[in-house]
Amino acid sequence: MPNKSIHYAWIVAAVTFLVLLIGAGIRATPGVLILPLQQEFGWSNAQISGAIAINILLYGLVGPFAVALMERFGLRATVCAALGLLSVGVGLTIFMTAPWQLTLLWGLVVGLGSGMVAMVLGATVAERWFVQRRGLILGLLTASSATGQLVFLPLLAQLVAWQGWRAVSLTVALLALLLVPLVALLLRDRPVDLGLPPYGGDALVPAVNKHRNPVARALRALGTGFLSRDFWLLGGSFFICGASTNGLIGTHLITACGDYNIPEVRAAGLLAMMGVFDFFGTTGSGWLTDRFDSRLLLFWYYALRGLSLLYLPFAFDGSFYGLSIFAVFYGLDWIATVPPTIRLAEQSFGRENAAVMFGWIAALHQVGGAFAAWVAGTLRTQTGSYFSAFLSAGLMCFLAAILVAFIGSGRALPDAKRSRRLMPETGSLAENG
Structure with missing residues (x-):
């Protein structure tokens, strides 16, 4: 039974925070394995980066289909399945002896599992469970995802130094497995399942049709996006976001530090420091999103990021x-x-469609990440330096700042109406009351 003094939305948010934290840490683990795998097997930076690129790509492409699966089978079943897949995929990596096995396990299996517990999970929980404080919750859940990638890295790097990379694989596989009973016990699909309105709402919100084909639902949303200029502006800027964060810095900063004789554990500490400050920055961004024009916020975020990469x-x-x-x-x-x-x-596609549409936008984020992970590794192999990769990423961020300035242009409401025509069975909260 739900607690009478605390809205169950906060319990769902807390469980989701933990899942995103651990899931993101697992996905980012290959960042500390590049050097150990090179030393043990003699695999090139380009070979390992290729597997990581597949991981990042699937991490995004799975998103919209994961949202549709959550609508069809529920949050609890989908998240438990994802955690099981992560545990099996990571656990089997201790038996790797060839690059294709790295690609299969860290690239394909872990990419699929982590994509199901990615940013779209946070977006889905925020849209379903919160009316008030939605921006803040989005900030907190997003921060957990990014912070998980960064804060665990120095701990895992230290574990590599003490016990070897296989100990890291076993540790993160166990973490994923231990989350399964917690999710099964506490995570719930929608407030209406407990007879509750969303947090801050005053009416029950009925569930969408659970008998829809998840693949058709996700592809129909993609068709909607193809017809929207705002989708491409959001997706293009988010492509650059992915390229400049997890694709470049999250994957290659430790190796770049190694080029300057900075120890791996010390370099991973830099990423942990980023994770700590990211938690405050992204949570603060959620608070600001509840109060200011999102286009203006994005303009400054991308412009300042570009300056930092040039530095x-x-x-x-x-x-x-x-x-x-x-x-x-x-x-x-x-x-x-x-x-x-x-x-x-x-604002462009309606609240009920926001998560699945964001899934496709986030897919472009991960395409950008995969592109940058592969290109940066290739450039490092060919030139011996990451200089051109950092410079290019900085300039791309300035382009993203320009793109976001054109989002909406007074057409957000027409876009939302067009979305409801193209996805009529989903409706929106405006229509559903």
């Missing part, structure tokens, strides 16, 4: 101080883009 190549001066400045500044902006991006998707 980064000059921060490798042999001192930890210069990189620490980058870590603090960049961490505050790491993934602060998510709450305003989800808000703009909601």
Whole structure:
């Protein structure tokens, strides 16, 4: 029975926070395995980066289908299945002896599992369970996802140094497995299942049709996106977001530090520092999203990120101080883009469709991440330096700042109406009351 003094939405949010935290940490684990795998097997940076690129790509592409699965089978069943897949996929990596096995397990299996417990899960929970404080919840859940990628890295890097990379694989596989009973016990699909309105709402919100084909639902949403200029502006800016964060910095910063003889554990500490500041930056972004124009927020986020990336190549001066400045500044902006991006998707496509549409926008985020992970690794192999990768990413962020300025342009309401015509069976809260 739901607690009478605490709305059950907060319990759902807390469980989701933990799932996103652990799931993101698992997905980011290959960042600390690049050097150990190179040393043990002699695999090139390009080979390992290729597997990571597949992981990042699937992490995004699975998103819209994961939303449809959550609508069809419920949050609890979908998340438990994802955690089981992650546990099996990561656990089997201890038996790897060839690059194709790395691609299959860390790339394909872990990519599929982590994509089901990615940013779209946070968006789905926020849209279903909250009317008030939705921006804040989006900020908190998004922060957990990004912080999980970063905060666990120094711990995992230290574990690599003490016990080897196989101990890391077993540890994160066990973490995923231990989450399954907690999710099964506490996670619930929608407030109406407990006879509750969403937090801050005053009426029960009926569930959507659970008998829809999940694949058809996701593809229909993609068709809607193809007809919307705002979808491409949001997706294009989010492509650059992914390229400049988890694709480049999340994957390659530790290796780039190694080029300047900065120890792996110390470099992973930089990512942990980013994770701490990201938590405050992204949570603050959610609070700001409840109060200010999301386009203006995105403009500044991307412009400031571009400046920080242009600074980064000059921060490798042999001192930890210069990189620490980058870590603090960049961490505050790491993934602060998510709450305003989800808000703009909601304004364009309607609240009930926001999660699945954001799933496709987030897919482009991961395409950008995969592209940057592969290109940066290839450039490093060919030129011996990450300089051109950092410079290009900084310039791309300035382009993203320009793109977001054109989102909406007074057409958000027509876009939402068009979305309801193309996805009539989903409706929106405006229609459903």
